[in-house]
Amino acid sequence: MLTAQQNVLLTQTGPGTGMGEVFRQYWQPLLLSRELQARGAPKPVKILGEDFVAFRDAQDRVGVIKPRCSHRGANLVLGRNEDAGLRCVYHGWQFDVAGRCIDIPTSEASIAENLKPQAALRALKVEEWCDIIWVHFGDESPDQEPPALPKLDFSALPDDHYFVSKKLQQCNWAQAVEGGIDTAHFSYLHANLQDDQRVGLMPTQGINEPAESGRYRWLIEDSVPQFTILKHDAGLVMCAARKADNEQLYWRLTQFLMPNHSMAPNSFPGDNHQGNTWVPIDDHSCWIFCYIYNPERPLTEQEVDGYASGSGIFANVDENYVPLRNRENNYLQDRDMQQHANFTGITGISEQDAAIADSQGLIADRTAELLGQTDLAIVRFRQMMFAAADAVQAGNAPHGKEHPGSYQVRSGDAMSPRSGVAIDVVTERFGELAGQNLTNF
């Protein structure tokens, strides 16, 4: 439970807000690379409550600049994307990917040269990496070197080992993260139904089956996972242990990376791995970037097709990455399906997650909660975010910012005896990819 003031701090990310200043310290995914074509349509984008226009010039360089022409304030989103940059269609002033004004055709040449520096537009730092356009608000001087990108687990893999996409979430970023790092809800939100009883998402074969199928049964059977939270240089490992067959424990091990990335569980060695980043558009919506990858082999065409059309953490989206089942159409919830087939009456794991987060309101009211032991991951997430806000306010680097190399961590599932201890389980399962300087938190 938070105070009203803490809830505001956690959820607001616009310019000048506490958490907004935290986010502005880190690189953030802005667009999928495939959303911008060279000399193609410029795209209006909003991130952390601020409007920009993004475009790719003829040299394949991406610019993300303030959208209003410095001359008379016409919107550059209407602009013509030319070889050297974006040209305002009102009087032809032109801007390059760094926001520099490179042509002022309404003035004589000598006057224009003097005017250009004043006419420059603020530009975000931009990097493309793993099919994603990343931006950093950073220092506004175009000369300063940007910090390094966070080295997520799949960034070292060949291109065909991973697939990335995104989906719109119609609520505040923080409650969407809190759903993403909350494995406890699997016992209900994602349950199927048979004869009015919850059953697992996938068929199981009963007692003594392999963990690969048994886990879907254990998720249902034990709705009180025991949580242990570990901390490392880039964030947290959330360890949730459920009772499994034969006095064993089934562990789901989730990575949270500051300030808004998660590597999700549900993978034994050999399985595909998955992750998300929740990027605030404004305080009432966010983009969820979705990653799937296999450290050992390329994804198959069939797998990619499945993800692209909305399986698992991927939503079934339209051409603008808006989920087809969304807040406006109540996720096509089917009450008959809810009585007989699955627990929500909503089709799709991603859509079930989206629906429940949206249902908490545009911004969840955390002043009236009753948190228990299964909400420990959420409590620690908030704690780390508040510490980051304190750090930034004190002029210090927030957690993880100075350790981009420590972002290469892995999430997944593990089995242990009933006496297993989280830090040992994690270390044994992931080795160095568990996280650097791992400790209990």
Added chain:
Amino acid sequence: MLTAQQNVLLTQTGPGTGMGEVFRQYWQPLLLSRELQARGAPKPVKILGEDFVAFRDAQDRVGVIKPRCSHRGANLVLGRNEDAGLRCVYHGWQFDVAGRCIDIPTSEASIAENLKPQAALRALKVEEWCDIIWVHFGDESPDQEPPALPKLDFSALPDDHYFVSKKLQQCNWAQAVEGGIDTAHFSYLHANLQDDQRVGLMPTQGINEPAESGRYRWLIEDSVPQFTILKHDAGLVMCAARKADNEQLYWRLTQFLMPNHSMAPNSFPGDNHQGNTWVPIDDHSCWIFCYIYNPERPLTEQEVDGYASGSGIFANVDENYVPLRNRENNYLQDRDMQQHANFTGITGISEQDAAIADSQGLIADRTAELLGQTDLAIVRFRQMMFAAADAVQAGNAPHGKEHPGSYQVRSGDAMSPRSGVAIDVVTERFGELAGQNLTNF
């Protein structure tokens, strides 16, 4: 004419407002019984500016509870309606019709038992009666006995003697009531046209015809009805006398019952009788519950079909009880019809009433009125509402609250000599059903 402050007092019914506190003293219709099925879809409802979720459990009991799960604030409207109550689809916490938390599957049993009382949700008191689900905000302790339901005239009748439905009104409750108790507008709003002249709603046979058909002519011929207002234990009788043939008076006698019921005229002995209750959803919309009944015989199937498809006080509504002719489509007003067929160019008595009330604004501005003698019923209605607000603020029961048995009153039409006096006419026409402790007001 009211002051701006009085207008606010009359029209606002949210928690903590003067009139909101008045409404919270009385039972209010919330839903039609047929809107909730056992174990069917829970329904989001708003009444007096407050959100709730309504559901019917497997034992056919109706619950109306606050809609946010006490765990993490997920919306229970997404919930699964199970045998014992509504279960949150996020982590499975379950609530019964009284708002009690009856299952907390994310905690060990002993912890859960301790947590449940804290986890209870506020529930309204609920009664079903005459095909309507009634609620009372009352005291929030679930142990206290609720007050008795107001005994409306048709409540004593066999089921097949009455029919109830509802319709959405897209403006503040008070101006809709003021239209409902205003018989003066019949001379224009509901007039038909012939050769550019107003004529009655129903065909008449000219002078010396029976009152049953003559009344439609008298409504047109006399646009200055003389008003007398009587008071009784449950509210008011509004008596409007129009000049009829042969030195007679034609009386339309309307009942107003605190705080928002009306029994409408237009019935001689033997006719069907009708009534309405205006229930604030918020300050910009209300549900109008509509009643029709015959004290002496069952309604015919043909009558019920007609009402269900929108005749008389019933609107032509969609499956959500939203009128098909509404604010958004300007009631399908037809200007040619308005020049040649009826006075508004709008089809339907109910729709004509709805249009004119909506047209006064979302909340009518009563600081710029010019009230006359034909507006006396409205003046007295406001006076009684303000007195109720004063009473509640002083810690006393508002008018009618302590006399639920006095709500069995009847409305209708009567004829008298030109010298007829209202209180005598009413008493002769309705006997005990005129109202208890009837006096001039």
Added chain:
Amino acid sequence: MLTAQQNVLLTQTGPGTGMGEVFRQYWQPLLLSRELQARGAPKPVKILGEDFVAFRDAQDRVGVIKPRCSHRGANLVLGRNEDAGLRCVYHGWQFDVAGRCIDIPTSEASIAENLKPQAALRALKVEEWCDIIWVHFGDESPDQEPPALPKLDFSALPDDHYFVSKKLQQCNWAQAVEGGIDTAHFSYLHANLQDDQRVGLMPTQGINEPAESGRYRWLIEDSVPQFTILKHDAGLVMCAARKADNEQLYWRLTQFLMPNHSMAPNSFPGDNHQGNTWVPIDDHSCWIFCYIYNPERPLTEQEVDGYASGSGIFANVDENYVPLRNRENNYLQDRDMQQHANFTGITGISEQDAAIADSQGLIADRTAELLGQTDLAIVRFRQMMFAAADAVQAGNAPHGKEHPGSYQVRSGDAMSPRSGVAIDVVTERFGELAGQNLTNF
């Protein structure tokens, strides 16, 4: 560049605002005459942020009155338009075109007579002229003589010499005017494209061609027109000189008439002439009235058909005069067209103008501009508007108000030697129609 306070002053026109008081000193176009039929549907209208209802009675007189019935506030837009005026459909109170209450059928005759003066509704002064319904807020006494209408150039012509229409602009009036008097943008906004190079709107024949076709090339070749602003009794003449062939200058001469009319250039002697008036609906939208006329001959049927379907300054509009290519559908901007066919990817000169003005925001932010020499017309426009606001606040007549006869001025194009001086060019081109008491400003 303006201060935030100046920007508010320039753009807000509601009752009680500085610029609102300026506008209320002048006659303003409200509707096209063809929008109101005798005894036809009354029309809700908003001008300068105030709501009225407009109607035409059986005697063909137009009324523009406050829309709420003085009795109970029902909206007269629902009203029945009868021979003598508009009748409220609630209780039948009736109002004539001067706002006088002429029937109160809910009161006895003697009471009604006393009540009528109190029941009168505020009415604007109305004149019909050149197919347009003009209104003046003026003094509210119905007895005072209204000021004379501004005598625009085409008002003296036979009916078949001109055509008028209107179109909705979805942004503040002032930035729309600033686009209308800004000839500098022709070099880009309205350019066509050939082989990735800007070319003129109309085909040209290369060097030494007649000015009638050469002007379209000069508009593209010289994007730094030299501005001189002249002042006269009704407003300003904006003179923009571009380099033409053979050491000549090509002049575009625009008239601005207080407070919101413009006569546009692009006409040599013999050509059709054009003009606009931008009338604020509220601070986020305005009506642009469009005029085309030929001083020497009737317009041809083919010309009128073309204008009516949206050529030149006329937009392609629906039956409510809303442009088919508008803010909601991003003006059907086609990015492929923008790369290969014209500079904006938007079809239509009018639509290109609308798009760029809308793109500046609902109200353009003038606190972050970089104005240059080509923006001089805009600077002088603002200066004249601010002077008018000062005059009105000091109790004086704003510029032009007392000279309605001086509004007969003409705009158009001219050629001169490179040494040509604006005031001489204008005087030679237009003679007395240049403007009365012409001086440099």
